Amino acid sequence: MSEVRNLKVALLGCGNVGAQVARILIDDADALAARSGARLELSGIAVRNIDTPRDVELPRELFTTDAETLVKDADLVIELMGGIEPARSLILTAVRNGACVVTGNKALLAQDGPTLYEEADKAGVQLSYEAAVAGAIPILRPIRDSLSGDRITRVLGIVNGTTNFILDQMDTTGAQFADALAEAQRLGYAEADPTADVEGHDAAAKAAILASLSFHTRFSLDDVYCEGITKVTASDIASAKEAGFVIKLLAIAEKIESPDNGSGISVRVHPTLLPREHPLAAVRGAFNAVFIEAENAGELMFYGQGAGGTPTASAVLGDLVSAARRLVLGGPGRTETTTGYVQPLPVEASTTSYYIGLDVADQPGVLARIAHIFAENGVSIEIMRQTIHRDSSSAVESAELKIVTHRASEAALAATVEAVKGLDVINSVTSVLRVEGV
Amino acid sequence: MSEVRNLKVALLGCGNVGAQVARILIDDADALAARSGARLELSGIAVRNIDTPRDVELPRELFTTDAETLVKDADLVIELMGGIEPARSLILTAVRNGACVVTGNKALLAQDGPTLYEEADKAGVQLSYEAAVAGAIPILRPIRDSLSGDRITRVLGIVNGTTNFILDQMDTTGAQFADALAEAQRLGYAEADPTADVEGHDAAAKAAILASLSFHTRFSLDDVYCEGITKVTASDIASAKEAGFVIKLLAIAEKIESPDNGSGISVRVHPTLLPREHPLAAVRGAFNAVFIEAENAGELMFYGQGAGGTPTASAVLGDLVSAARRLVLGGPGRTETTTGYVQPLPVEASTTSYYIGLDVADQPGVLARIAHIFAENGVSIEIMRQTIHRDSSSAVESAELKIVTHRASEAALAATVEAVKGLDVINSVTSVLRVEGV
Known part of the structure; x- marks a missing residue:
């Protein structure tokens, strides 16, 4: 393997997921090189504070606070800082510099994805973000590539592990929302401030990304109707259960032919009853799953871990190896196909x-x-x-x-x-x- | 779209799946062009007998019995004839001519895949075969691309709809094997000669393909231990049920560290008990699903329709659009990564x-x-x-x-x-x- 090319990988952020990505890049370097056709050299890790304690022990010399310089010298950039800025500017710098970018930043994609996709297209580089939706589950690539010859008509996703855990607890134990939330917090499935999860905002960002890819258009967070699970009561759950249903927080994107509102795509997040025999009803605990209906393929479901450092790192590395393969082959990237603007419909439609x-x-x-x-x-x-x-x-x-x-x-x-x-x-x-x- | 490139697509075979592929290529031509970046022109359909009645009405002038000439003039070749010859020779002709090939021919891949993959690599063209395993379910691409940065440790697949239908009938109604088979035949889920399905041969071919991709090596049908479902009795099922299990015919590929036989990969097909809470246990009727365990990603499951003309056509067209995108971008193809030979283990190990x-x-x-x-x-x-x-x-x-x-x-x-x-x-x-x- 003496003539194998070297690709410099810049890692931005070293939290839960970032630390695992760094560990795997170092520990599995040989296997990743064999699969990529190039050595993936971790050239540096940009963080806010070098002395922050990390989950994983990593060589201290890799750390830097100068993200900008690190990005400018990289072939591949992994952005796992979260938040809008400086993530957005750093991704744009990377792309304009000809680097391929892998990100898990759903908030940024849901808010300003179109700008990023356009800049990446213009520069002919890949921007991939499998980790942004449903953690370890390969869902964006199957939608983009495997279903590229089909027409998706509906997507139903359990894309937030915290709320699925809470609803599952309520369903199993008869607990009230507040008690199930406290249990989720105790077990580390919910954060101290659970607002983004329980109010459905996290699921809504993922719904915007899923809807954009599934319907070859570009939706932002503003196009998503959003209702969380804070008002779901133990008696709602019991009553649904008795009638043969389970309550799940679903991210839904579907094609609608509406006589009043015209045809378009409805994108929404809300607590939803599902018959207990539905494949999504069996998704327990903090697991995620995405159920897709397509004209030709029929019903498909993708199931797995939706969060966690190591599982999410798997999705990041899959994107990284795929991007590296493209660089090795010399072909420019094409991250998604957008064939036009489709009207997002209001929830009333x-x-x-x-x-x-x-x-x-x-x-x-x-x-x-x-x-x-x-x-x-x-x-x-x-x-x-x-x-x-x-x-x-x-x-x-x-x-x-x-x-x-x-x-x-x-x-x-x-x-x-x-x-x-x-x-x-x-x-x-x-x-x-x-x-x-x- | 006036300057859009035209790609000639040759279709070999016009059975159940082929007829649907032809229909979609014609009916959805505009959408496929938008997604591929090129018009996919169906240049001809090679069949043994032009006058055979088809499921779908197709323009008579497309049909030809001269497959060889059709292949030589194509940019993309779809092989859906089944069987070993002339499918094998035609694929080799296509590949050597620089065409990308999409096939659903699991028997050929399981028997002589390595020759085909090597010829495709040598010619720098793509050989894709998503339709060969689990019909409409995107499973090969996620293994090859999305999990390329992970290490798969085990694959458990329900990859034969006929046997899953029969076992599900036996489980639900208490029927004996012979009665459940007769019911499957009556409903069109089993063929008049059901040997390939009920003896596990079909699942074994898929197991060889899954194992090869999952473990970056090349297995053939001879490496797969195979046991069908003909000996499973109603009393086996009842007894398993009472103990909280369901019986499924599983295709299994797993990494084993065996002190006696060395480490390697065990690839096998046999009736298997699964706890009723296992995600695969909920796969009913003729549906398929593949459950994957990976070091980082953890547990993943992919679920959907494993057979049928239209669902399988969806997988064929996904491969076709992906291959066309590559041709448009000008990059050569790289269909899979094989990083070495891993020892297949005997079932005793x-x-x-x-x-x-x-x-x-x-x-x-x-x-x-x-x-x-x-x-x-x-x-x-x-x-x-x-x-x-x-x-x-x-x-x-x-x-x-x-x-x-x-x-x-x-x-x-x-x-x-x-x-x-x-x-x-x-x-x-x-x-x-x-x-x-x-």
Whole structure:
């Protein structure tokens, strides 16, 4: 291997993922060289503070605080600093200098991806970001390459491990949200400030990236409707469970032909009911999975670890070896195909099935009055089930009505729920949740 | 798009998959051109008999019986004829002529892949075959590219839809093998002569391909130990079910450090017990899935349709667009990295857990005598459970002993079973099955 080329790799950031990437670059240097066709030489690691303690012991001479100089001398740049600046400027410097860039920075991509993609195209270099969505799971490359001859119609993703862990805990133990969150924090699955996860912002950034690649267009975070899991109650979960469903926080991107809003793509994140037989329903704990429906391929699912230093490092290194192979072959890169702008649709234009729980008076004619309101608003009922709770003397304590609708628009559903609330026979509306996979 | 390049695509074979590929090439020409950066012009379809009725209506002037001439004039060749010859010679002609080749021919790849890969490397063209394993599921590209910076340690695949359908039927309805097979044939999931599927030959060819890519080496069908599902009984299934397992036909490729046989790769296909919580256990009907364990990425699973004209066409077209993109960029292809020869291990060198069902006499000391034999042969018992069946007068009718072992070698297990059979307290050995995923 004496005439093998040397490629300089600059690493920006040395947190959880960065430290593992550095370790693997050093420990597995020979295997990576054999697979790349070039030696991948870690030329330096840019950090804010050299003396910060790291998870992994790494040669001190590799560290520098001068990211700019490091980037200018690199063939390949790995950006794992997170945040918008200076990550954005450093990536642009790298790209304009002809370096290929690997990043896991979903926030940056969701906010300003189009600028970065265009600059990379202009410079003829690769910008890859498999680590930005669903950690270790190879999902972006299959969408970009393997499904390039197909038409994706819908993507449903469990792309945030923290919220999946919390919802799974609630489902398994019957815990309330606050208790499940505390448990997730205790086990290291949730951060001290869990806002970005539980409010769905992290999933929304990933939804924007998934939607852009799947539909050959460019969506930003602003195009994503976002609803977190903080309002999901133990009783929502119990009630869904009894009806054969599990509640998951899904990132959804789907093609919609809407008579009112025109056709386009709906991109959204919200708690969603899934039938227990759906492949995504079996995704437990902090695992991630992405379920894809394509015109020809049909249903596909990709499952694995969505976070963690070592798993995410696997995705970073896959991108790095692929970029190195391209450099060795001499061909310019082409990171994605964008064939045009497709309209992102407002959440009102999306249609889903709904699950509605009602606490009703046990009177004759109640069901008929409720059914009438649904019909009036154009919302078709698929399943309606009434459960009567009695006390020990067989007197009726309460009556519970559970309704699963056929696909309906957000607007029609909202109008239906408003009208139902106005009925004197309704004590309360206990759940309104979206259903997928039926 | 006036200055867009034109690439000539020759299609060899027009069966189930080929007809769908032709249809999509014609119907989706504009979208495929946008994604490839070149127009993919279907220049002809080579068939044995032009007048054979097809699933799809296609322009008659595209058909030819002269495959050789068609191939010589093509930039991209899609081989979907199946069988060894003339497919092999035509692929070699294409490659030597500088055309990129896409094939779904698993039998040819498993038998003579190395010759084809070498010729493609020599000519600097791409030879891709995503459609050869697990139909529509993007699995080969993720292994080759996304996991190129990781080390795969084990692959477990449900890669044959027919056998998965049959085993799922047996599991769901309690049917015997013969009845489940008849049902599969009636529904079109099994062929009139089901040998290649039920004896595991189809899965074995896919195992050879998966193992080669996963371990950067070259295995052929001869390196794969193969056992089909024809001997799996309804009582095996029932007994596994009661113990919390499901039986699947798995294609397994794993790295083994064996003190006796040296380290190497074990590649095998056999009926296997999986715990019901394992992600592969939820793969129902004719669906396929591949479960991968990698050092850094951890556990990954890829799920989807493993057969069918349209789904498999999706994989063919993904390969075609990727190959076209490379041609447009001008870079030569590099289809896989083979970094050396790794020893394939005989099945005796592999270790798995085993499930053993015994019909025993209900006598004091039976368990101890059996446990002693296991210990003598170095097979460690994980779970041992005895069930006593009594008739209506509470007299013992029979006693059933179920044993799950820790990982043991095939040789040690075989010796153990032989010794157990010799005990006078054993009425019969009812099941000996391998277990994975524990």
